[in-house]
Amino acid sequence: MSQARPVTAGGPGRFRTADGEARPPLGLTPRGAVLLLVMFALAATAVYPLRQYVSQQHRIERLEAKQRALVAENARLEVERRRLQDPAYVQQLAKRDYHLVAPGEEAWVVTGTPPADNSRQASAADPDPPWYKRAWQRLTGWLG
Numbered sequence: 042m043s044q045a046r047p048v049t050a051g052g053p054g055r056f057r058t059a060d061g062e063a064r065p066p067l068g069l070t071p072r073g074a075v076l077l078l079v080m081f082a083l084a085a086t087a088v089y090p091l092r093q094y095v096s097q098q099h100r101i102e103r104l105e106a107k108q109r110a111l112v113a114e115n116a117r118l119e120v121e122r123r124r125l126q127d128p129a130y131v132q133q134l135a136k137r138d139y140h141l142v143a144p145g146e147e148a149w150v151v152t153g154t155p156p157a158d159n160s161r162q163a164s165a166a167d168p169d170p171p172w173y174k175r176a177w178q179r180l181t182g183w184l185g
Contacts, residue, residue, distance in 0.1 A: 135141040
């Protein structure tokens with residue numbers, strides 16, 4: 042078993058084994074240094090393709106999600122296209138959107154603001170108010 046000990050004649054940082062061979066610090070031989078450089082070069086050249094691969098995988102996932110959304114939209118539009126083939130549906134849309142009436146019918150247009158129904162609006166707007174509003178309502182007796 043070889044032991045390393047500092048040698049003053051070789052300068053600081055130089056070691057010798059028990060056999061008397063000079064050894065560089067950290068035990069790195071020329072062969073080890075070349076191997077380290079080769080491993081570093083391989084790792085450095087693998088970073089860019091790996092990054093490209095990951096970014097392309099993310100892009101593929103986004104495009105697949107977009108394609109699924111487009112397929113769903115096409116299915117919805119196909120259903121709407123089939124519904125537009127029905128004359129009763131077209132007539133319903135014409136009455137609702139364009140206020141068209143058939144011969145003999147009367148069209149009524151209601152103007153003005155609808156009457157306010159506070160209890161219905163309060164329950165529709167806030168079905169379950171927070172605890173502090175419920176407590177305040179109980180204390181004041183206000184239901185609105």
